[in-house]
Structure formats: C-alpha cells, structure tokens
Amino acid sequence: MKFEWMPFRIKNIFKDGKTVNYHSIIIVLSIIFAIFFSFYSILKAYTLNAYAWDLGLYSQAFYSSLHGQLFYSNLLGESYLAEHFSPFMFALLGVFYIYPNPYILLIIQAVFLSFATIPLYYISLHIFSRIKEKYPENIKNPALYSFIIASAFLLSPLTESPIYFDFHLMIFLPFFYFMAIYFYIKNRMAWNIVFLALIVSLHASFVFIVVMTLIMEMMISRYYFKESGEQTKKMAYLFITSLIVLLIYYTAAGYLKGDIAHSQSILLFASGATGSASRSITGLVLTFFLHPYRFMTYIIANYQIKLLFLVLAFLAVDFAFYRFPIGLIPAIPYLVYAMTSSYIPYYFIGYQYSMMFIPMIFVAAVFGISKMMEFKPTPSIKTKRAARNLKNTMLVIAVFAIAAFIVVSPISPVSVEPSGIHNIVNDSAGYSAERNHFVYSLENNISMNSSLVTGNNIYPLFYKDLNATAFPYNNISSTSVHFKYLIADLNDSQTYTRNRHNISLANLALEYMNSGSYGILAEGYGVIALELHYTGKPLIFNPLNVSYSSKEFDHTNGKVYGPIPDKNMSSFQKLENLGKNVYSGNTTYILPGNYSISVYLNSSYKIPASGINITILDNGNVTLYRINSSSYRLNGETLTFNLNSTEMHTGVTYVFTGIPSINGMSIIQDSV
Template sequence: MMEENNFWGEKIEKLLRKTMLKLKFSEWLIIAMTIIYSVVFSYYTIMRHYSFRSNAWDLGILVQSIASAAQGRLFTNNVELYYSPTGSYFGVHFAPILFLTIPFFYLIPKVETILVLQSIVLALGAIPIYLLSDFYFNNKFAALMIAVTYLLNPHLQGINWYDFHTQAFFPLMIISAIYFFKRKKYWMFFLFIVLSLSTMEQSVPLVALLIPQCMVDTIIEYKKSNSKRKWIHIFALLSLFTIIATWMLISTYVKNTINPNPPMELKAVGNYRILGIEDPVEIPLRALLYPDLALKALRFDLPYKILYIVSIFAPNCFISLLSPLTLLPAFLWIFMASLSNWPPYYQLGYQYSAFTVPFVTMATIESLKKIIRNRNNENNKEKLLLKMTALLLIVGTLLSLCTSPLSFIYEPGCYTYFRDYGVSMPSLLEKKVLELLSEIPMNATILTTPTIFPHISTNIGAYVIPPLDAISKRLFESHIKYLKKIEFDYILISYFWDKNEAEFIYRNFLANNSKYGLFVKAPGLELYKRHYNREPLKITIRLTHRELFKAESSVVVEDPSSTSGTVILLRASKEAGRYAWYGPYITLSPGTYTVRFRIKVDSLPSGKILKLDVWSNSLKTEIVSVDLYGDYFIRPLIWHIFTLTFSLSERLSEIEFRGLEVTSNVSVFLDYVEIEPH
C-alpha cells in the first residue's frame, strides 16, 4: 500500500513539474494577480465582517444553509421561514452550485471560509478571460492586460464586497462556457453551461440569450467544416436548447416540491411597483403595452440609473458596444434594472453586477478583434492591440482607484452611490462582542438581530428577527408567532446595530417574561439565558469614533498615542460652545454605571474648556455631567481620564455620552469613552 501511494505521489509531482515548466511568464503573472486579488479581498471582506457590516440577508442565510448541508440537510436556514416553511434555501432560490461549497465548509466550518471562497471564485474568472483573449489574439501580453482589467473592474469588486452570494460563481462559469464553445470543446461547454444555470434561477434567461451568438458561430463553423464534422456543431446548438429547457423544468419542479405554496411576496413584485406587475415574467410585455408606466419607472432614480449604465461600460472604454450580440444578456439585465424601483438592481456594490460583468468583458474581446481586423499587416495589428489593451488597463486602474470598495475615498456607512464602501478594521467594541459570541455554545438555540446573526450563522439553531419594514405585515406577524413558540436557550440584543429590532425583541420576548434572566450585562448589549436567575456577568466596553458621532466641526485623525490609533478631534476655533461628539443612542438596563472619558487638549486656558455629560435623548434629560476647567489638566497634549458615575432605576433608551460646550481657541481630542456596569 505504501509503495502504491509513493507511485501516485511521484506521478502527481512529475505532472505538476511538467505543467509548471510549460507556463509562460505572462501565465505566471496572471496566476500571481489572481492570487493577490484573492488574498486582498479575502482579508478585507473578513475585516468588514468582523466590523459588523455583514447581515443575515444574505451572508447569514447562505452560511447557515451551507452549515446545515454539511450536516446532511437540504440547505435549510431559519432566516426566511416565512417564505419557505421547510427552511430550504432551494424553496426560495434554486442554486445547486452551493453543493460545491460543502467540502470546503466541512473542512473549515467558519464564515471566513465562505468569504475566502467567494474571493477566489471571482478572481478565477480572470483565467478563462486570459485564455479566451490569448485564443483570439495569440498575444499573451495583451491577454494579460485584458485579464488584469477584468480584476480591476469596479462591478466585479462590488460583487465581492457585499456578503456572499451564489451569483458570484456566474462570471467564472459563463466565461468558461464561452471559452470552451469557441474552442469547440463542447462537453466542457455543456458542463459550464449547467454550472452557470446552477448559480441562480435568474441566470436562465441570460444563458438563453447566448443562443443567438452561438447560432451565428455554429453557422460559420457549419460552412467551414467538412461533412463529417457538420453534425457536431448542430448537435452542440441543439444540446444548448435542450439543457436550458430541461433546467427550467427541473428548477420549477424542485422549487414547487420544496415550497408548494410560496407567498406572493416571494415574487418580489414590489421591486417593480411603478410598472405594476404581478409576476416578473410580465415585465417585457407590460413595458410594451403600457409605455407611460415604463417611462415613469425608467425616470425613477434616473441619475443613479444613468450612473449605473455608464459604470458598466466605462471600464472597457465603451468599446464593448461594438459587439451587441455578445451583450444581449447584459442588455436584458440593464433593461430589467432600469424599470425597477429597487436600488440594488441598479447600483454598484451588489451581487447583480455578476449578470453584466462577464458579457461586457467578452464583448470587449470581440470588439478588439473587430477593430484590429481592419489593419493591413500583422505588425500593425499587434501594435494597435497592445495600445488598446494598455488603454483599457490604464482606464481600469483609474476607475478602480475611484470606485473600488477598497478606495480611500469612501468611509464605511455611506450608501449614497454604492453599498457601504470603505475599508474598516474591528473596533474595540466589536472585538469585545466577537469575544462574547465565541463563548455561546454552538448547539444552543438563540435569537438575535440581523447584524449579529452572521457571526453565529454556523449554528443551525440560530434564529433572527426580520427587519421590521422588510416584509409584509402579514408575513411578519405570522413569523413572530412562530418564533414565540420556540424556547430559546439564549436571546442576544444589541443597540449598537439594529436598534429597532433589538427593542422589538426586548418588548415582545423579554419584558415581563420570567423565563429569561440577564446572563451578560454590557452597556448597549444584553445576553439573556433561559432559566437563569443569578447575577449577570458584567462587561465593560469602550466606545471610539466608530460608535460615537463626531460633530459637524470635528474630524477623525490618526494618533499613535491613542488606544485605537485614531481619535475624534475638534480643532481650535474662535467659536465657543461647540459640540465635539455625541451618541451613540444606546439603551441601558437599571443599575449603576461608571463612565470614563479619555481626553487631551492642546492648551490650558484658565476658564472652562468643555462639558462632559450623560444624556437621555428619549427623555430630553441630563443624567449626570461635569465641567472641565484648565486646572483639571496636568499639561497640554497628555491623556487624562475623567470619570462620571450614575445610577438608573429603570430602563432608559437613547443614551448619549457627549462632549459639548467647548471653549474657543482649544483643540480637544477624544480617545474613547469607557462604560463600566456595576
């Protein structure tokens, strides 16, 4: 047995060496770029997740579905039971591509595994782009530049940024399918067409729109081929028809079997409210029969839609428009998105860009081929090709610097044009919450809010409260009734995220409910345990610029002497009485608290410098305060800690820890606000 293992080990080693020796310099470069992209986006999407910027919709849904599948269930989750009572994700979306994730998750059952896998899958799309470009132009350097431009595409990076979605598999699969079709490797073409269809039911009409392009290619090949090979091209085209039709039947059958009575809300007709449809299949006919409604729908958020369309074609300098046949699937999605009133369809930073990126990139390759075809000799063709691909790379780089989720331009929490772009690292508070979550038993049943849910979604006993305004009142009320029947081991609420959902859970599941006792008490964070009646574990938290709100005149700056590395700074001004910071509007349970403000100032006037207070915004009442004078500080630019203590006899909401009434001509720095419960 040992000899047999050594034999196969040597065979594999020889094969790898042989393959590696055959690789050209440009091929090593594209592999390196793919690895770099995967590593960079894996790291920053994980940091984004650790910073509590992920959500039950959709990271939590998919991770819990995969976790259940790794335990032998059919991708069940507890997030959308109001849509699919069986809990199976396939009752909502038919996405068998998820089966490919199971081995990876089984080996490393963590949320991070899924985020890394998504980054790798998106990066791997550059490989078939490189191969397709090299096949078309027989120029590896030009192929390399096209593939790198693909990796720089803001829409591709936007898919990567927002949680995890099965659509992320679509670019790799559909580009690979087209590559193998062009190479006439039809069995591989069929395989990747099936994989493309398996990403999401929305992919079916997009894949179907490949048929015109495939028909044109088939006719050309039919005329060129000898009589013995003619039937192969016809067979490939007919097989494509058959695969798509069969997939539609299978998809419909599986969804109807798992979820025979889906609610009307599942059809997402609200996303086309202006057009007034009852089913998404009505969109083209409705737009044709009611042009006035179509025009009204088109005008909704028109500037954003124009920006979206421009952003699709700009990374490729609009030359992809020279190949409209290849762009047909992308045109279909743009048409659907333009008539919608739901921003995720027509904004950067969402998974739906997966339905345009591959086709625009492939159309760009087709267009480049058309452009250089008119040149007289091969030397001129090669020069023009290299100039054009270099231009694409330069434009792609510039656009990526401005519109990448990693761009320095954006700060987390901004949704104006894109979905919450900007790099972030977990704050002191977030690290503390992550530590607490790691202590909750994996086999416990637990109810929590949407932002916390992804961090416990590997637990198939985790449940989440739906966003209060996200689904219909009818579905929401029925789902709450269902949740109230469950005896949860733990209920976790936080007022740093999902304040409304946290308050809803407290009022409907915890208030006046003797079954649950406060197990962990932290300011703005409460963990309740069933049948617990002892003293809670008390946790001190620190709030930094990430949780507090800086006043209009304040800025966030780096300060190596601070605990977190960054501070809130209100610079000196002639104006007096200014706010420096406020917030974060959390809820505190009854008890005694000590608050510590870590502050420094750049000068020491003789009078009052600023006021610190604890304020209840809900009652418009000051709970405790202190005025700080110049002689309270030892010397300028040295950190000082000032303490306030207060007691609450009842639960209070919207509590702030403020720095205000700042005097003129003094700069005030805040490192953190620490709140300790007693």
Template sequence: MITFHSKNPYLKFTDKIARYYGFLIVVILALIFVSLFYYLSYLKYQALGFDSGDLAIFNQVMWNTVRGSFFHSSILGHSYLGEHFSLFLIFLAPIYIFSQSPLCLLFLKCVFVGFSCIPLYLICRKILNDLLGILVVISYLIYPALGWASFHEFSMKPIALFFILLSIYYFFEKNYKKYVISGILALLCKETVAIAYIIFSLYAFFAKRKRGLKWHVIPFLFSAAWLIATIFFIIPSFNNLGYYKNSMFYAWLGQDIIVVFKNIFSYPVLFLRQVFNQINLRYLLLLFLPILFISLLSPALFIVTVAILFENLLSSGGVLNSSFRQYSILFIPFIFLGFTYGLKRIFAFKFIQKRETSVIIILLFLIFFTSSFFSPQLSIISQINYYKNLKNNETTLAKKEVLNIIPTKDAKVIASQDLETYLSSREEIYPFHYLYTGITEYGLSEFTSPKDIEYLLINTQDYFGVQVYSDVPWADNRLRSFLSEGDWGIREVKGPIVLIQRNYKDQSKFVLWESIDNSEMIKTLAKTQQDFEGNIKLLGYDMEEKKVKKGESLKLSCFWSDLRKKEKEESEEEPMEQLVEYLQGRRTENYEVLFEFINKENEVAEKTIYPVCYRIFPTSEWKTGEIVKVNYSLLVPEKLEEGRYRLRITMVEPKYVVFNQLKYNMLDVSGVVEENSDREIEGVSNSIEVQGLQVFD
C-alpha cells in the same frame, strides 16, 4: 488571431514571453488574486465585518446539510431551495465538511472567482493573441464589480461565473459535450443563470447559425424550461409563500406576463424612463467605464449584455442595480467577451497597427486609471489596514467577548444581523429584527418566536438589523412582551452589546434601566447649571470610577426627566401598513444619547452614540414627568490618548438616514449651531459634562 506588425523589440520580446509563458502568467495572477482576497476576507471575518446576513444563511445551510438536514435554514424559515434553486451547494458539501466555518465558504468563493480568469484567457487567446489575452485578464482581475463581488458576502453567483466562462470557452472550442456540462453546472448554481443562457443562445443562433440546432435552439429551450420550472413551480414548493420571492422586485411591471407586455407597450415612455433612470445610468457607467466602453465596438455582444442586464435594470430592489455587491457578476463574462471583440476591431485598424506598442500602454494606463476610482483591488492595502485596525477596535473586542459566552452548536439564539454569521454554525438561529417587528424579511410573513430560545444577543448599534427597525411602532412592545414571558436575566453588557439569557440568575446582575418614583436621590447628583425648556431634561449622572483604561467599560448612570406633553395615540392601521409608512418616511420621537470625549484643548477627541434604553424602553414609551435612570457600560475608545477628559452627554434625535450612517439633530452645550448648516438644528435635551475623567493605557 491578431498578429503584431510592430518591429518594436520590446513588444516582440513581450509577445514571445506571452506565447511561451502566457498560461503560467495567468495562473500566477489568479493565485495572487485568490491569496489577496482570501486574506482580506479573513481579516474582515476576524473584524466581524460580515454583517449583511447572506454569509450566515449559507453557512447555516451548509452546516445543516452536512448533518443530513439538507438546505435547512431557520433564518429563512424554510429550505434554501425555497429561496434560490442552488443545488450546486451539494457539490461544495464534501469540501465544507473538512472545515465547517464561514471561512471555508469565503475561500471557495475567492478560488472560483480568481480562477475564472483562466477560461477567459483561453477565450481571448483564441480571438486575439496571448499578449492581448493577458491584457484582458489584467483588466478583468482589477475590474471593480468583480472585486466588490469577491469582497462581499458569500453568494452562488461568483461560483456560477466560473462555469459560465468555462462554457463559453467550450462553445468557441466547439466541444458540445463540455459546453453542455459546464452550462448545467452553472444553472445549478442559481435559477436566474438561465436568463444569461437564453440570451446567449439567441446570440449563438444569429452569429453561429451554421453550427446546427444543438448549439442554440436546444440550449435556448432547455434554459427557458429550467427558468420557468424553477421560478414558477420548484422554488414555491419549497417555501411557505407559494411564489418566487424575488418576483416582488418586478411587481411594478404587472401581475402576470400578459399584463407586463400590455403595460410596456401601453406606456413605453414610462417604461424607458424607469429602466434608464439616473440610478441605472450611473450603474451602467460604473460597469462599462472601467473597460473604456470598448464593448460598444461589438454591438451584438453589447446588446446581449444589456439584455441580460435587464434583470437588474427592471428591478425595484435598491441593491440589485449596484456594482458594489455581487448582483452584477453574472454579466461580467459577456461584458468582457464584448471587450475582447472590441479590442479585435481596434487592432484591425492600420492606424493602430503602426502604433501597437503605444496603444497597448495607453490602454493599460487608462484601464488602471478609470478602475482606480472604484476598484477595491487597487486599494487593497488600505482595505487590509482598515480591517487590521477594526479587528482591534474596542467594539469588535467587546462583541467577541460576548460571543464567546454563548455555547457553540446546541444553544438556540436570536441575534442581531451583524452577529448572525458568527453564530450560524448551529441548527437554530433567528434574526433579531424578526422578533422585533414580528415580520420576516420584506414583511412577507409573520414571525412567531420559538418558546425554547436560550439567548438573545442585541447589538443596539447594528444598522441593518436593529437601527432601521427601532422606530417601528410596535417593535419595543413586542420585545418587552417577549422578555416578560421568560425568566430572562442580563448575562453581559459591553458598550452597545447586550446578552440576555433565559433562566440566568445573578444577584449582582446589570440593570439596564429603571423608573425612579422618589426623586430625592437626584439631589445628591451633579446638576446642570441652566434651566432647560425642551423635550427631555438630563437631571444628572452617577459614575462609579472616573479613572478608566482605554478599551474598557465605563460604568455610568444617567437620570432623565421627560418634559414632553403627549397623548399616546393608538393606531387603527394594520401592522403591515404601519411598517410601510415607517419605511417610506422616518418619523420618530425616540431619542438617542451622544457621548463626546473632550480633551484639554477643548476639542472633541472621540464621540459615540448609544440608544437611550437599549431599544427596549425607548423615549416614546416614557410618561410625562417620569424620571428614568439608564445604566451604561460605555466603551472608552482605543484611539484616545492618555490624559484627562471631559465627557459631554447630550440627548439627540435621529432625523434621516444616509447609507449606513444616521444623521442627528442636536444642540451643542453652548447652544451654537454649526455654520453653513442646511437644516434646522433642534435640541432635545440639555448637556452635562462629567469633569476629570482620567484615561490611561
């Protein structure tokens, strides 16, 4: 334990407060963390911001489990134990049964993450002292990777984090029984936790060899056996693949352990180049910079941390080596254990002992400064304001209105990924992209839609669940075939949200699109004043009402004529080969429509992009010369001020993807290309402006 040598009265007073009230201070900090992050998660949930699918899977698994269908998931298509061996979910079920909602899981995640700082503090107090222990806890609670994991969807890794730190505390306390129990609870959270215990057992063997075999050899053998049994035998027995799905992320290393080691030793340069590529180096920087690389002052623990990190560094999965998701959370205990021993070394220097007060202040300042660039904890007010505004966004309100139409619990639903979470408290729900592509996650198996689906809910702007699959060559054909087999009716259309119901009959139902054989009716519509030589021509529009309230739907019909001369080519490739080619390079003839609200200053006040025919009848399916009428229920943005606007309509072509935003090629109505553009702008249609649109509150 470190004793301060400084006679600074402020340091002495602070140290005294820490000795007497250190534990209480840490508990208060944990409560603040839990309260803030649960409130933020609650706002994000209310704003329909959980769109990655993980929360939907866990909520459905828990919902089914408390009803006796243990670990069942229709989203995965098999038991969750065929995905990850997370038996600890059983222990959460008694709590979940009192509040059967995704919010319950979000609350539990925040509690486990927030209170994980308590065993960390107890460890640091033993190695350092109470005051420095509080400094480590503060650094921990503002650590960016911890914040992003707490802010992201539910996962079992944040639960395991608490038990890992608890087991490390009991390791230092030499309480073998509690060390084993907490370690087993951590292993029950997820199978890959065993990797951390295998590496930590090796550290214990060299650092604490005198303790005896039970402290290092037995945990090592048990963890190794657990990892082998779960990955190679137990998990494959619960899924329909026959193998551990996550092994696909490491397939580049070889098909079996012998080939893996042979490849590593045969091509060491290529191996190291892959492990320490630019993305991984940036990943390591984001993990160690917020603690000022102090962990490097404890070489043994730094090696332990990097060894455990190899699980992510070796992965070919793009998200595993990201500190902005939950995947880094299992390494945090060892990063901060190294940080703690690094601080011990720093305060052992006589030069530092003479300046202890200044050093503590400088360390805190630098930790806050480096963390401020990446940490959601230090921008939580702006995050809260963002989700408060998003909650009242016109698209969010439209989603909620449509979601409320679907009956709870009993109805069987296919929904786009961003809306799955909010429909997951039911026995059967399926991701829309499974139906769209005919292939399950990662293309591992074929998907056959159940015949008794009652509702199909599509958010045509859902990036991960719809947009990235919209150009799969056979996707639209599958969707139209599915809709043709049942007596489906359009139940509701709100902006980009479409709800289709089986056996729904309404004479006044909304028609999404229709082909027009008789073009005489086009003559009565507004016409563009210019001839256009391009791909598709916007012939005109029809609008029921030009006076509309903000946040409400504007009924608008657009008439398009396909001028492209094309011959439809039938691919001889298998669907999986086509999908791989599509994912490797996005090439499309499927266009979308850009709507721009132009104010009286001739500035674009707001803009939004809708797919041409709701991704059901894309432009790649149009015939040369065909006239297509597309009906839109266009949401008028809440951000618009009252007044008169022009609505400019242009067809655009999505060219490439950057994170979650599509970049588009388009031609302005004036034909002017942006200056300093680093890419060629190619128009695919002319533009028409709807004059005299009146927007009011």
C-alpha cells in the same frame, strides 16, 4: 479533456530568456489575488463584518444538510431550494462536509473569482491570434493584449464587488461563462454545453442567460466566424434542442420549488427582481405597453447610481464592445432585471449582482477589439491607424483598471471604500477587537438550538443553531414574540433598521429589557445579551467607556447637542449607506447601570450666572434626565456628573444649554 493553460512552472516567467510568458504571469496573478481575497473575506467575517444574509444563511443551509435537513435555514423558515432552486449546492456540500466551516465557502469563492481570468485570457488569445494571422501588422503581440484584458477583469470594481459581501453562488458565473465561451470558440460543443448547464445549476432563472448565450453563439458563428450554412444549421439544431431542454428544466424547477416549499402556486417566468414594476416577465411586458409612465418611473429610479454603475463597466473595456454589440446579448436578462428596479444593490458596488453583467462586457469587448483590427493591409495609413487605436484602447483599459483598483478595491490599502481592508484591519485591533472577543465569548454561554434572536452581523457565529434568527430582514412585527436569548450589538446601525412590516432589534431589546421578564446575561462594548427569566448577575461584564470629539456635536444659539450621527461621514460612505439601506439615525445608547460623564470645556469659557443646564433626550424628543448646577461638578475645565439608569435607552442625545462649544465628552460606566 485537455486545457492549454494547465501546465505551469512558476520559474518559467520567460519563455526563452527574452519573451515574456504571460500564461505564467496570469496564473501567478490569479493565485496572489485568490490569497488576498480569501484573507480579506475571512478577516471581514472574523471581525463581525459578515452577515446573516448571506454568509449565515449559506452556512446554516450546508450545516443543516449534514444533520438531516436538506439546505434548511431558519432565516427562511424552509429549505434554501424553495427560495432559489440551485442544484450546484450539492457540489459544494461535499466540500463543506470535509471542512464544515463558513471560511471554506469564502476561500472557494475567492479562488473561482480569481481564476476566471485564465479562461478569459485564452479567449482573448485565441481571438487576437486569429486576427494576427490575417493582419499581422495590426496586432503584433496577442499574448500581451490578452494579459491586459484578463488583468483588467480581475482589477475591475465590478468584478471584485461581491468580495465585499459574504458568499454567493453567483460568484461562479464568470468562471463558468468564460469556460463555456472558450470551448465554444474552440469548437468543443460538448464542454460548452457542460459549462452552460453549470450556469443553470447556480440559479434556475439563469436559463435566460444561457438562452441568450446560445443566441449569441449562433450569431457569432454566422456573422463573425462566417461559418458555412451546414455549420449554422447545426448551431440552430443545438439551440432548439437546448431551448426545449431548458424549458423543461425551468418548468420542473418551478414545480420542485413549490413542492419543497409546500406551496400550491408556482410562478414561472419570474424575474424575481425586488423593487420592480412586476416580478414576472409577462408582467413587465404588460406594464411597458399598458402603463408606460409607471414603467419609466422604475427605469429612472436611482438613475445617477445606475449610470455610474454602467460607466464603470463600460470604461473597464474602453467601450470597445460597441463594435460588436452581439456580445452583449447575454447581458440582456441582467439589464431587464436590474435597470427596471428601484432596488439599489442590483447596480451598486459591494454586491454580487455585477456577476451577471461584467463577464459579458469583457467577452463583447474582446470581439469588439478584434473587429477594430480587421483592416486590410492597404492603404498603409489604415494599418497604422488600426495599430495605434489598439494601443490607445489597451492603454485606457490598463490605466483605468489600475486606478479603479487603487481607489475602490476591497484589498487596496488606500481604498476610499468604507469596507476596505484598512478599515477591516482596524476592526481587528483596539476597541473593536475587544468587542469581537466579547461576542465570541458569548457562544459558550448560549444553549445550543435554543430560540435566539440577534443582529445581522452576529448571526454567522450561531449558524449551527437551527432555532436562531436575525434582524433586520425577518418577519418579527411585534414585541410579543419571546425568544430565550437576545443578543444586540448597539454599535451596529442595522440594529436600529426597521421597515413597514417589522420592528427593529433595538425596539425588541428595549421592550425585553424594560418588561422585567429578561435579565442581563452579558454586557460590554455596546453589546448586550438578554436571557428570558434570568435573575443573576451578568456572567460577562465589561463597563462602557466611550469618548466623543467636538466634531460630533453641533453648536448653535448657545446650545451644544449631540452626538450627531454621520456628521463627518464622507460622501462615498453616504452613497454606500444609501445603497445598503443603512439606518442613519442616532445610535448612542444607555444600558442599565451607573455612569460618570465628563464634558470638556474651553479654557476661555466662563459659566453664566444662570448656570449650565443639561438635558438628556431619548430619540431626540422625550426627556430622560435633567442635570443642573446642583447635580454637576466643575474641576478646572472639566464638568462631571453622574447618571443612574435602571432602563435601556437608544437614540440618546445630550443637550447643553449655556455652553457655546465643548472640546469633547466621555462616558464611563461604573457598574450594572
């Protein structure tokens, strides 16, 4: 198998001293982005910003396979293959065997995503060079325009979207898709089929993407390349044969999933979409015809976010695909899957689902741009117009790609994304770093394979514990379930997330702590570890020391109350929280212990004759403590009082009556 792009000499940036070698530059760019994506992903995981779903799940699935349980994860309660039939997992298992660490998955992901630009570059180069042979005045530098297309793909927010979020098999789809199309246009159909098969190996439902890709290839042969009837017949035979094979594979995958899951019911032709009118394709069709109003409610659900997502995708190629809509046929499964769902992550930056869409947009755009160039050389005004249109399109693509990268990319130092690299770097220093070190120190104090429940962000550290599970997406609906260990990060908003079926980790921690059956194994930096029947002193203890600024309190009618959650949150952060279904309530807490609380008053403030009353509320409505003039001390502009809590409380609000405003508040824990 010969690849045009395999030979590479980094010194050969210029072919002859003058002509730019874009082949070498795109390889260098791919290497650079692979390094930065890897660094970002590993740092995100190290700073406890990775999650049980999905880095912890995949890590445990591979780890369990090396220890006799094929892709088992306690998060699922079964093999991963029973949830998603993905034979490609076996290919990655060999890599995980050599280096059994979650970080290797993140590195592989970064490499495949970054190097998907190379086959895209050669797809573009082949198509544009073909146009140059026919209309040399319309497109003078195919390599440059191919480089712009490939770079724009790499810089696109929808391409980089999954880098924000752990590890996923879907990340391999762009590379496999581009390779399949590359070999198709080179008329090397055996390799085309190999890479289409690799797409199917990522997820059984990707058979629909492959079927649509084969349809697209047939139509390209007929209407773009205008091949002979004999060649069209060969493509038709290939399509029919592939369709039969794919149907057999998809049916077998369904039965194998059921067998692995020990289930008697097998759902075939399922979309698998969350929040959809129906989880099956036939159900969607029936809903469309029999209940059109209900169908439309799902179409228009979150329509602003859907439109934003589509505009970001289309602007990345300056809407060039409209000249060749055939290229969008492989995107139909995604559009049906996502646009008929109310589940925001399907069409939101920061998730993996864009991988089923953005590669198709770029391939369609390449063919669309080539159609733009198909003007006959006379009259000359049309030739000039074609060249001018091409330059304008490439300028828009390049400018949008650079601007989008600067504003949204996870590795941009000025990204507005709350999960951008600048914020992740901040999490590796100061208070956050101390919290991280505290959590890592817990590993040595938790017995291996003991029953453990923890939060979404802590679970990846315990992926080797096959009896560990995590909130918020489990099936724990009652506090009567007793684990040997509980570890809760009260700084993490998902600790407080619950749904109609499950309680939250905070609920469970409260019940455990206040039941008397659990003791504090460790406490510090807002993280608490409980052990069943533990009676000793905490093995690790770091007293709480937090401060709140005046901006985190509301001042109204002579009262001050707070801290107020999300009071200073940006609109972009609010949108991201909406997409991630993040808990937006009060995350202030009090753990058992003695506290010294200081409130900083304004210098011009005079205490009224009635004094100051301080009320501490649990979840905004239950009074925990009342502090009056006999209980607080005033030293200059600082009001101080002590608090002794024997229980754990979350959602704590402080209300100050008789104070029009404050300059801030600090809480220092003295002992536990």
